[in-house]
Amino acid sequence: MAIDSLFPYLWDQLPDPAAANSPNGPGTSVELLERHWRKIVRKHFTRRSEPWRDFIPATALNALKASPYGPFDAEPLRQATIAALARLGEEFAACLKKPLAIVYWRLQADGKRNRCWLLLLPCGARAVVWVGQKKNSLRTCYFSGAVGVKPKGVRWRAALRQLVQEYAFHDDTTNEFVYPAATYRLEIQEPPEQRFGIRFATAQNWGFENAAAGSRWRPPHWNWPELGGPDAPKPADSSR
């Protein structure tokens, strides 16, 4: 009997972090292609400094690390993939329901432009989603090395602080970080692209007073409710 492929894997009914009234705006979905999943497994799950063991079931993680090139549709990797993607799905859902994302436009040298979400997951990992006209695609998901070595409970705060330092501005008259102006553009050289329309979604969740240019930042004091850990109940195969 033929088995349906897990890919493209789809997480649906997620809030769109770029919507004006997020997380209450229209729902959207994020898909994951097999080649991107293979990269995540091969490059990140196998990397010692990335603490995936803290939230992906050990059996699943070990199976994936043992065969990082797949095939992910065949057992035993199929169940491992389902379990790992279900945990990642919980992380996405929690992140987008908050939301805790940086959204911006990328303009490439060939004139193509697309929207991008840089998500900060509750576990402290960053995820990159490219927004398409029809589909949104998860391109990668990874722990920054400087964050991965921190104790589990403080990783997301450390990652948040990194991102604020990378995308917000320090005002030395008040010695505090402030929200970037709407006109702010990043010029990336190689490959050449511009990033513009940079927004912290939502500003308050990130620790800004509001989304006005110059709005000051303070480390946020809220915390994530405990999500399912590595030993959370195994989900059913309901990917498609």
Add this chain to the structure above:
Amino acid sequence: MNPSHNPDPLGYLDELRESLDSLGRFPRAKQLDLSTEFQGTAYGVVSSLGFCRLYGIDVPADLATQIGQALSPDMVVTVARVLAGVLTTAIDDAESLPSRFDDAEPIEDQSICTDFLHKMMEFWAAFVVIDDEYQSHLCEGGPLGEFSATMDRVLEGFQALDDLLQQDERLRLLSVAAEIPLLENWRRMLAAPFNESPPWWLDGTLEAAAQATAREILSEDAYPFRSGVAAQSSTPCQKSFPVFGKVLAEYTDRETYATAAASNYNAIGRERVALARQAFPLEGDEDVQVKLDLDLLHTSVPVAAEISVSKSGPADKVGQYVRCELSIPGLSEPLVAELGTTAGKVWLTETELKALREHQGSIGLILLTADGTCRAVLLGRHANERTI
């Protein structure tokens, strides 16, 4: 002090307090075991305290008392040992930085580099505290022994890491940080005396590397004027020929990129014209298929043509051999060109050009071996110059 001045812009005091509380919760027996968890927590205390010093954040008296109790010489040696270990790991990471950068997705590649700089800041912060304690230890006449040996390992680690990261290729990768506010933010926060002689990643070195990269990219944009193609031509002609090519770069699988009209960029020589030109990034480890959609029907100018492909990018990737397969509808066999390591040409005969015209000028160009930036140029020739 300015009343609106925020004494702790990034919340390091809260982090320091939490780290100290965590450290205090370890049972004495576990502290003596020097478990990884305990060492990590102790390192966290020291690095948070180091950031307070780098950024001139005043530590309240109650916290200072707690720190004084926690930072015994033995504890500092333990943390110095942790720092020596993480420096060794960082050296391994620095070795693989170029390959990890090349293998990364867009945005992730930048994160790999900025992450390195975040780590460098953390190493520096931890070292500031460890070195202060070491100097105090020496002044008080404490025994050198293991403290001194560990400090030697730390300094050797810093030296090796600095040497590696300041090599040209890695410096250029790290210079992506100059394109975001990160480095300037750090400089603005640094307090005296640390802002008077900042480390290499904050002293303008990365900005200079970014500018050098920008200059190179700009000069590459002059392609093919500066390359071998231009060298073959006669006196450069300033006259612009009409551009009648358009290029559609279409990536593999489901990612379709928008059509980009060729710019008015075609005066290569007296008789040579660039019909179309496109640069496209090659990402990841997959072969890239590019479709060049050429509108040659509305001109009689070219009677022969060549496709010239060049490749640039990180040295270890550019050096990989490139093979190009060119398929023209109407021709049964694809043209295969061995492009060498960085550049090459595919010559189109009149028959092939005729086939190209008859089939709406569609060429499929498959580049085997990705990574880097690829530039494809279709060159045309006037009728009175039969060879290119």
